[in-house]
Amino acid sequence: MGTSRMFRIFVVLGSAFMILLIIIYWDDVGASHLYLHTPVSPGPKIPHPAPPQPPQTSRTPSFLSDIDAFVNQFLEPGTGEPTDPAPADSSNQSEKAEERYIPRREWKIHLTPVAAELRERQERRRRLLQEMCANDSVVFPGKNRSFDDIPNKELDHLIVDDRHGIIYCYVPKVACSNWKRIMIILSESLLRDGVPQRDPLAIPRDLVHNSSMHFTFNKFWKRYGKFAKHLMKVKLKKYTKFLFVRDPFVRLISAYRNKFELRNEDFYRRFAQVMLRRYANQPTPPASVDEAFGVGIHPSFSHFVQYLLDPQTEKEMPFNEHWRQVYRLCHPCQIQYDFVGHLETAEEDAEHLLRQLRVDNVVEFPTSHRNLTASSWEADWFSTVPVEARRELYKLYEPDFRLFGYDRPESILNE
Template sequence: MGTSRMFRIFIVLGSLFMILLIIIYWDDVGASHLYLHTPVSPGPKIPHHPPQPRPHTTRTPSFLSDIDAFVNQFLEPGTGEPTDTAPADMSNQSEKAEERYIPRREWKIHLTPLAAELRERQEQRRRLLQEMCANDSIVFPGKNRSFDDIPNKELDHLIVDDRHGIIYCYVPKVACSNWKRIMIVLSESMLLEGVPQRDPLAIPRDLVHNSSMHFTFNKFWKRYGKFAKHLMKVKLKKYTKFLFVRDPFVRLISAYRNKFEMHNEDFYRRFAQVMLRRYANQPTPPSSVDKAFALGIHPSFSHFIQYLLDPLTEKEMPFNEHWRQVYRLCHPCQIQYDFVGHLETAEEDAEHLLRLLRVDNVVEFPTSHRNLTASSWESDWFSTVPVEARRELYKLYEPDFKLFGYNRPDSLLNE
């Protein structure tokens, strides 16, 4: 009787030990195995086509193959992504969207090669980023941290399009509205009567900047939990990553013009009133932007620069995205970008990029000539800013100048 009881105890303990091993094995290995098998879709999904058989290889059954079979029960057919259907927006979707869906045209096969000058331009920009990130004499916050150390809240500018394998880091005041429109068209995240929107310019501006229209890295945690960082790194390795930048000082001028010279109630209450109180001798600024503009009251460009240089500003909150440094938005020393566009060469770069992504027959980059800020205006805008303040401002944005190949504005700094 004692032997039988001991045998049963050993059976129970052995079973518990095996379950524990399986749990540990899944936690340590299963996640990476799952994401290493996440497919990158280079183009539109073609429904109802059976998968092509893989070349036959001799393979013995393993625990990992059993895990794959288990996980595949929870994946959408043909996507390799966990099922997580977003709530339907009944204002622009239809129950019969599948019936009215019109497949995209096949991609073009380009017979003429890209100009060697454009390829060399990209090679130089990528090489410069690598050199600057490896240069120990260039120091800025967060430069040497790993991707794992980047807080989730700082990954909200990385937009992912799984349909085409694209990651775009958007930089406000660098044509980001139009590139966001491109990403909406490519990801087909906006439907009009059940059919994906094809015209970027037809997308309303309020939807362009609506976070629900874009799947960003900071949303991975909600969808994938503890596997989020693993999946991010796999997609960073496999997908084409791009960003667009511009001269840092010109970007600041553009931000000021757009947010403080135009009627913007939100920016007036959050930032302009602070500037007026601190630097413009306005202890009780008007309560609304309309009242302020009616009285001819708004912060000057010099007040804006004072605000950026004031230590109190970042003690209260991080820089707003419209004037936050690019290295803080896009982490170029942790993410190896495949394409670096400049606003100064926007048309050539956009055409090059869309062709590189093989989507130039699907969408065209909208040309915009609205209220552009020219770099030649820098001396006029900074004429009211003391030279010492200009030098402090350059130090604040120096990493962006050096990382992306913009010359030091000596004419502004050496007066």
């Protein structure tokens, strides 16, 4: 009898100890409060302050499966949605935490569901991605590798918001500045007078693109060590993942206009001088962008295309992120994105996404009044580019055209 009682005591103590270790570990990875997305439905979510980080504790790999099982108790398989959400209790928030939050505008109550047309649009885009990734006729480097095989340096465009369970892969020249602003607002990584910033447009541009403002996948190794890849996969499974894309050729025109038609000292020294020397018969180009613009010298769009097609370019360094292909930035055949936005339908897509994430009561997507590059301008921009070069450029960006449903630009390629 005594032996049986002692055995039961040891079982109870051992179980309690294991649960305590799991809670400590999960709190350490920043998800003990389970800020995961919930389905679109009426009613507010009570904001919870992020808990203080406990000191690092020793861990063993055997805890990983226990953590997954612990989280899965609260989630429907494959959805990341609470199975039995309990009402939030704000009574235990400290006075300091209450002071940290400014009053938000009235909670939005959605009396109608998201339009069927928008839901169907997203289903088509996700299905197309899956089909293209499984289609042997769509070939590009790295397509068939596993997520584990992606080098850490290629994961720097995946921004994580643990507070709301969101992962955003940013693509330069596709409204990424405004989406980065929204991620800063949601993650509360920028304080103003001790209060989280709530106005996206009030965030200075230099901070928007400051890497210290964003927690990206490539930073996991420094924080989590050998558990980094496992935690990435846990978050990829449970969080809502999204990206925004645009017509690949129009994106290139936009990149050229922004980086080479405007005065940009960094891009002039790193890229424009190279183009001028190689393709514009300028063996000694002006030393600075001001000098170059002063005498009316800058690389043409045709020079830019030559630079992209030149094999020497990528031998020296990988494509800059502003013209690197989306499949190289966001790995759509290794990551199953839940939402694929297009810049061509940006306003509708942004409203749909923020509502799906249930953060449209916290932040709105800023309306852009800048001079956007239009697809109707393509013929004019490519008029100085030889047809054969246009076709080679299409081959270089064809995976992006096909993965994201953009038509082959026949009028440009067959002149």
